[in-house]
Amino acid sequence: MIKSMTGYGKSVLDITGRKLTIEIKTLNSKQLDLNLKIPGYFREKEWEVRGKLTQRFERGKIDFYIGTEVTGEMLSYSINRPLAKKYHEELKKLAIELHEECPAEMLSMVLKMPDVMQTSRDELSEHDWDSISCAIDDATAQTDAFRINEGKVLEQDMINRVNSILQLLDSIDPFEKRRIIDLRERLLRDFSKHTSDFTGSLPDQNRFEQELIYYLEKLDITEEKVRLRKHCLYFLDTLQEAVSQGKKLGFVTQEMGREINTIGSKASDAEIQMIVVQMKDELEKIKEQLGNIL
8 A cells, every 4th residue: 555645634623712723734755854833832742742643654744733713702811911011112112213103003013912912721621632632633544544545646657657667678579589680690790791801710600609699698688677577566566565665665666777777778779779768767757756655
């Protein structure tokens, strides 16, 4: 089963006096990269949240956000007076520096500054936290399901591309047989041409045949074709494993690339070279997909 590193999940709940929105967004990354944006009164629960996310998401860039909206009518408010005065002083200094008059609505501006208005319910009860914890679990489950569905799309695309490489590999056979025959005939023709006017003793024919066989074996790509086929089949088998194996698949594609490159360097044939280019193109697209797989 393949999982994408791209995912999204959202959960909304109402607790006493507040509406909470929990959002999780995930993107591809080589390691687990957690980024939490949570209200100040959640700080004591931050490590518990991190533990949940680490357990559920092995790898990727994880953006976790909790937004809060006060809805209760029975909440009592207080003003953080030292902070409000500090904001007021800074605004007055800024107005003087800019040679501007202090705005009449400065007090209103100060009251809207972060953390100036405080509520009496800035601490979480255990009952509230239990509800929030369940909502976080729901958002992570949604994100994980998103990753699985996205992974199915990527999996099918890679299966199609690997099968395309296998088909291209089969299409080499006719050119491979003709290539060996043409190469042998050309070498024999060149040998005859260069020895026809030779006045000394002629080269040993048996030795020439031995050298010819050795040379043709050096250009033979049978082993590379067999290994490439095995790597492709191993890639397809790995896709079906119960756990997503993005890194393992990356190693397999490296081996596939080596065999394709060797076939291209040994081929010495225009048609085979064109097929090799097509296989490289399919392999590069597979590698691009693997960059977003867990």
